[in-house]
Amino acid sequence: MSEQPAVMACEGVTKSYGQGDSVISVLRGIDMIVHRGEIVAVTGPSGSGKSTLLNILGILEPPDSGRVTISGTDAWASGEARRALLRNRNLGFVFQFHHLLEEFTLLENTMLPALLAGRSRREAAGLAADLLEEVSLTPRASHFPSQVSGGERQRAAVARALVCSPGVVLADEPTGNLDAANGGKLQLLMRSLCGTHGQAFVIATHSESLAAGADRVLRLSEGRLSACPV
Amino acid sequence: MRLRLLLDLASRQLASRSHSGVVRTVSVLSVSGIAIGVASLLLLQAFMSGFQDSISSFLSAANAPLLAYAPGSELLDGGDADLIAGVAASIPGAGGISPFIEKAAVASGNNGEIAGVIVRGVDWESEYAVTGLGGILGPPPGGAVLGKDLAARLAVSEGDSVRLASSESATITAAGRALVDTIISVPVARVCDFGLEEYNSGLVLTERGLAEALFDLRGRYTAVGIGLEPGADGLSVAARMAGELRDEFVEARHDRFMLCEAFLTRHENLFRAFGLERLAMSIVLGLITVVALLNLSSALSMIAMEHRRDLGVLRAMGASPMSVIGIALTQGSLLAVCGCGAGMAFALVVQALADTILPIRLESSVYWIDVLPARLDPGFAAAVAAFTVMACLLASLFPALRSLSVPPAECVRNE
Numbered sequence: 001m002s003e004q005p006a007v008m009a010c011e012g013v014t015k016s017y018g019q020g021d022s023v024i025s026v027l028r029g030i031d032m033i034v035h036r037g038e039i040v041a042v043t044g045p046s047g048s049g050k051s052t053l054l055n056i057l058g059i060l061e062p063p064d065s066g067r068v069t070i071s072g073t074d075a076w077a078s079g080e081a082r083r084a085l086l087r088n089r090n091l092g093f094v095f096q097f098h099h100l101l102e103e104f105t106l107l108e109n110t111m112l113p114a115l116l117a118g119r120s121r122r123e124a125a126g127l128a129a130d131l132l133e134e135v136s137l138t139p140r141a142s143h144f145p146s147q148v149s150g151g152e153r154q155r156a157a158v159a160r161a162l163v164c165s166p167g168v169v170l171a172d173e174p175t176g177n178l179d180a181a182n183g184g185k186l187q188l189l190m191r192s193l194c195g196t197h198g199q200a201f202v203i204a205t206h207s208e209s210l211a212a213g214a215d216r217v218l219r220l221s222e223g224r225l226s227a228c229p230v
Numbered sequence: 231m232r233l234r235l236l237l238d239l240a241s242r243q244l245a246s247r248s249h250s251g252v253v254r255t256v257s258v259l260s261v262s263g264i265a266i267g268v269a270s271l272l273l274l275q276a277f278m279s280g281f282q283d284s285i286s287s288f289l290s291a292a293n294a295p296l297l298a299y300a301p302g303s304e305l306l307d308g309g310d311a312d313l314i315a316g317v318a319a320s321i322p323g324a325g326g327i328s329p330f331i332e333k334a335a336v337a338s339g340n341n342g343e344i345a346g347v348i349v350r351g352v353d354w355e356s357e358y359a360v361t362g363l364g365g366i367l368g369p370p371p372g373g374a375v376l377g378k379d380l381a382a383r384l385a386v387s388e389g390d391s392v393r394l395a396s397s398e399s400a401t402i403t404a405a406g407r408a409l410v411d412t413i414i415s416v417p418v419a420r421v422c423d424f425g426l427e428e429y430n431s432g433l434v435l436t437e438r439g440l441a442e443a444l445f446d447l448r449g450r451y452t453a454v455g456i457g458l459e460p461g462a463d464g465l466s467v468a469a470r471m472a473g474e475l476r477d478e479f480v481e482a483r484h485d486r487f488m489l490c491e492a493f494l495t496r497h498e499n500l501f502r503a504f505g506l507e508r509l510a511m512s513i514v515l516g517l518i519t520v521v522a523l524l525n526l527s528s529a530l531s532m533i534a535m536e537h538r539r540d541l542g543v544l545r546a547m548g549a550s551p552m553s554v555i556g557i558a559l560t561q562g563s564l565l566a567v568c569g570c571g572a573g574m575a576f577a578l579v580v581q582a583l584a585d586t587i588l589p590i591r592l593e594s595s596v597y598w599i600d601v602l603p604a605r606l607d608p609g610f611a612a613a614v615a616a617f618t619v620m621a622c623l624l625a626s627l628f629p630a631l632r633s634l635s636v637p638p639a640e641c642v643r644n645e
Contacts, residue, residue, distance in 0.1 A: 081552070093546045
């Protein structure tokens with residue numbers, strides 16, 4: 001996998017919360033490289049900083065120190081407008097609780113990143129429809145999130161994350177809110193999409209089985225990342 | 231972000247049924263607040279303008295727009311009228327002239343009732359040329375014209391006679407008794423609704439010759455009415471006329487000092503009072519609108535809080551900071567447009583009802599007119615709408631900046 005180009009990297013990333021005597025160092029010098037087409041699982045106990053790491057990698061939150069590069073661009077060296085563009089073009093997000101917009105149908109939710117990228121409505125609808133078909137949600141395309149099951153919502157969230165063909169999809173506990181059967185299906189889906197579209201997936205998870213399906217497993221403990229055997 | 235997407239996001243968030251329907255309720259309340267503020271301002275303007283314009287137009291219809299007269303109730307003669315006609319002809323905007331006699335008299339009718347009246351003697355042709363009486367009376371009448379309330383009080387109608395008596399030609403006997411020997415009986419040609427209680431209850435219009443006989447004023451007038459060309463400014467024409475008449479007297483080309491003024495300036499205090507009242511009411515209603523705007527701002531803040539997670543997701547998907555601000559500003563604009571539209575529609579409906587099937591009746595002896603008309607000024611409505619939309623945008627700015635200040639990571643954090 002290492003011969004693939006790096007689509008995301010972080011170097012010496014630290015992050016602390018609190019102030020005064022009650023400072024908690026969540027990340028203590030994280031170095032990490034993600035290559036195109038690989039699935040990286042980040043595991044660790046609750047509160048170990050997996051979500052914080054994903055937020056920093058997704059440039060949703062600044063590190064206290066260190067550098068995050070997305071497709072070779074130093075994410076925090078530019079302004080928020082430039083970071084928004086980086087997120088739109090290079091990153092996809094899958095959250096634990098799907099976070100679909102309740103007022104939009106699954107098709108419209110899936111179209112949103114493409115529309116934000118400035119694509120025409122017709123083009124965005126075409127891309128979204130293709131992805132919904134890949135995740136077997138075509139019959140549900142015109143349904144609102146409240147009208148479909150949890151597993152279907154999460155599959156729609158995966159489709160939404162892929163619609164702009166980002167280099168990396170960051171998934172924070174994607175199966176955390178699903179039963180075992182649906183979690184397994186989502187895992188297979190991500191693996192299949194990774195193969196089809198060539199995106200890298202960085203998955204923060206508690207799930208041993210989800211981590212077992214990854215190309216690499218990194219364990220986050222006491223603010224440091226260590227590689228685990230797959 | 232494209233406009234359609236912006237409108238989609240903004241409108242769907244406002245009309246959202248999620249979050250227990252609170253957002254939709256808050257949106258409706260915000261629109262209602264703006265609508266009430268806008269409707270209040272427009273209706274205040276419509277009724278105040280209607281009242282003022284109504285009184286002004288009724289006053290103007292029965293009187294020439296400009297009046298020339300000599301101070302101290304001194305009478306004018308034919309030479310004065312010729313001078314006024316010559317000066318009027320030389321000033322752009324001034325029209326023809328109509329000398330008239332206007333004096334107090336006593337009238338009695340069929341029931342023995344006696345009423346104090348103002349008798350105005352005019353030449354119908356020249357009077358019609360400088361006033362709006364032609365529109366009220368139709369063809370020149372061949373007798374006296376009485377206000378409807380006066381005719382009712384004297385129990386006379388068209389075809390009856392009314393007796394007019396003047397104290398101008400009274401003689402005082404050695405015993406100190408006044409002998410009124412000028413009593414003229416004149417047929418009632420028309421009973422007229424002048425629109426104003428003051429005229430309806432006390433005005434008698436006659437041929438000038440009859441007034442001359444009644445008041446013993448052969449070839450003399452109390453004042454001269456002067457017409458105005460359409461679109462001319464009465465105040466400036468009156469000022470120029472007054473200046474010319476003063477010059478004629480000062481430079482000794484004419485031996486009588488005369489003044490000229492716009493008729494409505496005789497009621498200046500009344501119109502100033504209207505203006506002050508309108509200003510005070512506008513301030514009060516403007517404050518109501520400010521309260522509605524504060525309500526809008528807090529509503530948008532609440533909507534932004536309710537959709538905090540969605541805004542975080544949008545930012546994670548690549549929405550720029552300007553797009554996030556744009557969503558809040560679009561929401562403010564949508565609420566403003568809906569509120570303005572609803573307020574204007576309500577004001578138009580009330581105006582239509584007040585002018586047709588549900589007229590607002592007034593006590594004419596108190597308010598001069600018996601029906602309150604509404605006159606909505608499109609320019610004022612447009613100004614209120616523009617101000618409201620701008621103010622709403624300003625009110626949306628705070629929630630917009632506030633929603634931007636929350637880091638996206640915090641918005642999408644699992645709860």
